[in-house]
Amino acid sequence: MVRFLYSEKQELQIKTLRIIHLDDDVFSASLVQTFLAEEGLVCDIKRVETREDFIVLLEQGGFDLVLADLNLPAMSGMTALVISRERCPGLPFIFVTDTMGEEVAIESLKSGATDYVLKYRLSRLGSAVRSALREAEESEKRRKEEEALRESEQLFRNAFENAVNGRCLTKPDRRFIKVNNSFSEMLGYSAEELATMTFMDLTHPDDLAASRRLAEELLSGRTFAGHLEKRYLHRDGRNVWALTSVFLQRDEKGFPLYFITQIQNITEQKKLEDQLHHAQKLESIGQLAGGMGHDFNNILTTIIGHASILKKKLPDDGALAHHVQQILIASDSASRLTGSLLAFSRKQPIELRELNLNDAVTRVEMMISGLLRNVECIINLADEVLTVMGDEGQLEQVLMNLVTNAWDAMPHGGVLNISTGIAVIDRKFVEVQSFGKPGKYALLTVTDNGIGMDEETRKKIFEPFFTTKESGVGTGLGLSMAYGIVKNHKGFINCDSESGRWTSFRIYLPLTGGTNQ
Ligand SMILES: Nc1ncnc2c1ncn2[C@@H]1O[C@H](COP(=O)(O)OP(=O)(O)O)[C@@H](O)[C@H]1O
Ligand SMILES: [Mg+2]
Structure with missing residues (x-):
């Protein structure tokens, strides 16, 4: 491959210039060679006359220039120009011809010829070739730069659109310009919906102040980038905790253009x-x-x-x-x-022996039957024998506490459901619920459709002395005791509830040996 180097005066220095010369006239071909040599251009010229030979050379490649006569017996120079443009669009093409009317000259330039030189003015050939090559090299350079830019844009677009983390661009007033798929998925809104919203619409009210502060700090230039752990509001109403990194892009004059934000979902971690x-x-x-x-x-x-x-x-x-x-x-x-x-506190002595959880439920059922006025009590016992190692008295106490709470939660009556069954806890369950060890468990569920509780209450119910009941009614120790006893049995207790609707307690106790009929 020939390399062209420009000196400071933009002089072209050429190692060897490879030229296709399309001309049937041997004499004028050698004249061209002489003129170029006199100009100090070292050339390797391949002369061809026919369309076929011309195409063979073009396809062979590695040429720096085409010189062509306009009028050839085998094909017209204009056809050669068309062929050359098609196959090697960047290859400079100069007509070197006897005569060329003005119209043809314009036509040829329009069709992509780089220049034309008349044979009786071959002294101009050298400079025409030089500037054609320079132009070709510059346009090649431009093409490469554009390609590099396109590639890097593509790269950034991919990095933005396909990132695992949510990414978005917002205007300084926090309206959305662009979001990626992860961002939409994380918060449940499509890109079109987000286009009509602002970043603040998605921010949890309790985190608005901190978010605004961060944006102001960035806009004022006090910080360059900021990080914040905050809650977003998912379309379905739930909170999404995300580690948020924000960066403010400015133009050359320092004027704020847009915020680039990345959010990483840390809800599970939280x-x-x-x-x-x-x-x-x-x-x-x-x-x-x-x-x-x-x-x-x-x-x-x-x-x-x-x-x-x-x-x-x-x-x-x-x-x-x-x-x-x-x-x-x-x-x-x-x-x-x-x-x-x-x-x-699990300091109570515990007497473990093999027992059937179903029997414990039946005994409690006998104790409570008739006591729960207004409340319908539905018991569903598993068909299997649920053998656990347990302290009968303590487990009954746990069940009594749950029943008493359910009863308190249904002052105007309702339905109390007690059921037993088998639960297999696998790794996935442990991950999702973040408690437990994989294995087979006897499951005891106590559900009521009473007043339920909100999230804040639910978080505290196992703490000793936590009660929402009037003094004298509640001691706040029932569930703490249940918690301790269940833990002492190497089991787990958890609670789900919906305020005003229902509450469900689930107790998992490890099954021993079998579930024989
Ligand atoms: N089934 C239930 N429905 C609604 N809230 C409940 C239920 N069970 C427990 N709670 C809440 O948990 C709190 C603590 O319960 P507990 O430890 O048994 O203490 P206490 O019954 O003495 O208040 C209760 O005060 C109540 O707010
Ligand atoms: Mg209680």
Whole structure:
């Protein structure tokens, strides 16, 4: 391949110039060669006369220039021009011919000829060739630059459109210019819908202030790029937590053009963090409650012990006996309370033996039947025997607590559903629910269609002393105790609820051995 180099004066220095010369006249061909050589252009010229030979050379490639006579016996120069344009569009093409009328000359230039030189003025050939080559090289350079630009645009477009993270461009007033697929999918709005919205319409009200602050900081130039963990509003109403990175693009004069925002969905991560915090919180409260429960129990044992001695020593019908009896009654309820605390903190002794969960439910059903006025109680027991290692008394206590809460939640009556079954927890379940270990579990579900609870309440229900009930009605220990007992059984308890509609508790207990009929 020939390389053209320009000196500072834009002089062309050529190694060897490869030329196709289309001319039937041997004499004028050698004249052309002489003129070019005199100009200092080293040439390797292939002369052809026919269309076929011309095409063969064009296809062979590697030429820098075509010189062509306008009038050839075998084909017209104009045809050659057309062929050359078609096959090698960038190849300079100069007519070197005896005569050329003005109209033909214009026509040839219009059809893509680079120049024309008349044979009786071959002295012009050198400069014509030089400028043709220069032009060709420049246009090749331009073409390459344009191609590179197109490629890089394509690259950026792909990087934008196919990114796993959501990306968008917004105007300084936060109206959308462009969004990618991930962005649309993450928030549930199509690109067309977003075109009529602003970024702030998608921002959770509690995060609006922080988002505005960040945009202002970028616009004021105080920061160059910013990051924010914030909530977005999905089309279906749920919150989407996303790690948001924003960058402000300005023009050469520093005028803000658009914000480039990238959002990474971290909802799952947030959920896990929340659950972990929650479990850790319950764990530490558990330790505290356990310690206090233990100390209180010791004190109560002393009180009850002494009161019992007093009671024995006093005549049964005396006035003092009544007071002692009151001390004993109060101590008894105090000790039930500390019992709950100990159960929550898993400090309560536990007596495990093989039992059928269905039997425990049946016993509780017998205890409650007739008590739940207005409430229809539907029991669905699994056909299988659900053998778990459990403390019968404690599990019944858990169930009683759930039933009592359901009853409290349906002051105007309703339906209470208790069912048992088998749940297989696989890896996917563990990932989605972010609790549990894979395996086979006995599942106990208690559902009511009572007042339900909001998300804020639901998050706190297992904490000891958390209650929404009037003092005297609730102690806030029922569910903490249930939580502790279930954990002590190597099981899991969770709760789903919809405010004003329903609440459902699910307890998973590991199945031992079999599920024999
Ligand atoms: N089935 C239910 N429906 C609605 N809210 C419930 C239900 N079960 C529990 N709760 C909520 O959980 C809180 C804590 O329950 P719990 O620990 O048993 O304490 P308590 O019943 O003494 O209030 C209740 O005060 C109530 O707000
Ligand atoms: Mg309760």
